[in-house]
Amino acid sequence: MTTLRIFPDLAQNAIDPRLFGSFIEHLGRAVYTGLYEPGHATADGNGFRRDVIDLVRELDIPMVRYPGGNFVSAYDWEDGVGPRAQRPARLDYAWGVTETNQFGTNEFMDWCKAANTAPMMAFNLGTRGIDAARQLIEYCNAPLGSKFADLRKAHGYAAPHNVRTWCLGNEMDGPWQTGRKTAEEYGRLANETANALHQFDPTLELIACGSSGPGMPGFPDWERNVLEHCYAHVDALSIHLYVREDGHKSLADYLACPAQMETQIRDVLAACDFVKAKQHHKKTMMLSFDEWNVWDMAQGNEKFHRWASAPRQLEQIYTFADALVVGGMLLVLLRQSARVRYACMAQLVNVIAPIMTAPGGDAWRQTIFHPLQQASRHGRGVVLATHLNGGTSTDTPTHGLSPDIEAVATRDGNKVSVFVLHRGAVPASFTVSLDGSASWRVVAHEVLASPDVYAVNSAASPATVAPRVVPSTQVAADGALTLTLPPLSWHCLRLTAA
Ligand code: AHR
Numbered sequence: 001m002t003t004l005r006i007f008p009d010l011a012q013n014a015i016d017p018r019l020f021g022s023f024i025e026h027l028g029r030a031v032y033t034g035l036y037e038p039g040h041a042t043a044d045g046n047g048f049r050r051d052v053i054d055l056v057r058e059l060d061i062p063m064v065r066y067p068g069g070n071f072v073s074a075y076d077w078e079d080g081v082g083p084r085a086q087r088p089a090r091l092d093y094a095w096g097v098t099e100t101n102q103f104g105t106n107e108f109m110d111w112c113k114a115a116n117t118a119p120m121m122a123f124n125l126g127t128r129g130i131d132a133a134r135q136l137i138e139y140c141n142a143p144l145g146s147k148f149a150d151l152r153k154a155h156g157y158a159a160p161h162n163v164r165t166w167c168l169g170n171e172m173d174g175p176w177q178t179g180r181k182t183a184e185e186y187g188r189l190a191n192e193t194a195n196a197l198h199q200f201d202p203t204l205e206l207i208a209c210g211s212s213g214p215g216m217p218g219f220p221d222w223e224r225n226v227l228e229h230c231y232a233h234v235d236a237l238s239i240h241l242y243v244r245e246d247g248h249k250s251l252a253d254y255l256a257c258p259a260q261m262e263t264q265i266r267d268v269l270a271a272c273d274f275v276k277a278k279q280h281h282k283k284t285m286m287l288s289f290d291e292w293n294v295w296d297m298a299q300g301n302e303k304f305h306r307w308a309s310a311p312r313q314l315e316q317i318y319t320f321a322d323a324l325v326v327g328g329m330l331l332v333l334l335r336q337s338a339r340v341r342y343a344c345m346a347q348l349v350n351v352i353a354p355i356m357t358a359p360g361g362d363a364w365r366q367t368i369f370h371p372l373q374q375a376s377r378h379g380r381g382v383v384l385a386t387h388l389n390g391g392t393s394t395d396t397p398t399h400g401l402s403p404d405i406e407a408v409a410t411r412d413g414n415k416v417s418v419f420v421l422h423r424g425a426v427p428a429s430f431t432v433s434l435d436g437s438a439s440w441r442v443v444a445h446e447v448l449a450s451p452d453v454y455a456v457n458s459a460a461s462p463a464t465v466a467p468r469v470v471p472s473t474q475v476a477a478d479g480a481l482t483l484t485l486p487p488l489s490w491h492c493l494r495l496t497a498a
Pocket residue numbers: 025068069070071170171212291346347
């Protein structure tokens with residue numbers, strides 16, 4: 001028997017809603033036939049697929065990072081604005097394709113409004129630098145009366161877009177990155193770019209690039225080195241992690257892998273706090289986990305002619321097991337949300353994504369859509385203090401001792417949400433108790449479980465893996481709430497003060 005004691009009046013930290021952000025890169029069919037498909041039966045006047053927008057709204061994603069990713073490191077933003085007929089097609093070295101530039105900065109701003117989300121933009125610090133960043137910020141945010149703001153008006157957008165959050169490049173330590181830099185080169189460039197941007201507007205939120213992943217040879221010295229150059233000018237450091245089942249020794253080993261994300265966060269925070277202490281800063285550095293997901297690079301890539309436009313790339317089909325791992329990663333992000341201010345599931349549509357589309361056809365929810373949707377909609381407010389007692393653990397070859405049950409509780413006003421992951425292979429008895437004088441009732445209990453751990457959703461069968469409501473879950477007269485967790489299951493339990 002495992003017992004979760006929740007202290008509803010003891011908030012650990014506030015959750016920034018942007019913890020549930022996502023990411024759209026010009027890559028594969030994320031934009032073209034993903035967000036944008038003029039002529040699609042659901043397309044609006046801007047050519048945006050309304051079926052996709054409806055699913056994004058269902059996720060309630062507060063922020064979307066754009067336009068890359070590796071793509072941004074050689075992107076000339078000027079190619080993607082102005083009259084469409086005059087926009088050039090350009091070669092994208094990062095993904096070996098042709099970018100038609102029929103969708104660019106202004107279209108993304110319009111799409112964000114339609115999808116009820118906010119932009120998080122990235123500057124190209126690979127092939128370009130301070131000047132292009134200075135011009136793009138003026139194009140996006142300056143009031144009319146200067147060259148780039150007036151250009152925006154000429155393109156049909158008199159009002160500034162007022163983009164608040166900006167990434168200073170992407171994965172600048174990666175050998176695959178166009179314009180890769182050493183930590184010294186990047187740290188200085190990030191600092192000088194941030195300085196110029198803050199001269200324009202000191203309230204901009206700026207994010208410097210951390211390592212591309214914990215396996216990079218420079219990790220975590222890159223973090224220390226970069227921050228020693230730019231700590232004063234940035235609000236957050238980026239952190240990226242992709243996990244995959246391949247390479248794990250068993251299913252249990254794979255399901256334990258979110259532990260790696262927690263270790264990585266702690267390691268990066270150690271580097272941040274070292275620089276804070278060394279340079280005597282008052283400000284505490286936040287993290288932007290702006291790429292995280294399950295990604296098996298071998299999956300979902302069609303063979304295409306080099307420089308094709310919007311081929312199928314990274315179209316991974318997610319299993320039920322992947323959804324459990326994503327649930328585990330969401331628990332880590334919630335637990336670490338005192339320091340992780342932003343996070344973006346990478347990505348949003350078609351490319352390693354919770355939403356898939358068929359060109360000219362349907363849009364549907366992949367398995368991983370569901371834990372993200374539940375956490376995003378119901379994991380708001382504050383993280384509550386909890387105490388988890390009892391329960392078993394599994395010894396895994398890669399990730400060591402892994403608890404079979406993990407849980408996080410959040411509170412928003414009089415609503416308490418409890419997210420529970422049961423990785424064990426047998427049913428488990430689980431009791432929730434809420435301390436204090438208030439009495440609570442269950443609003444809903446949704447469970448994600450499947451007889452087949454490798455079940456997937458598809459256009460033909462979009463709800464093979466979908467949450468099921470358990471109406472029998474109720475608080476008993478003595479105040480106890482006891483559930484039997486099916487083996488391998490994810491739960492979203494919502495309560496309200498009775
Ligand atoms: O999300 C796919 C790619 O993964 C991004 O372009 C890059 O930043 C990372 O390596």
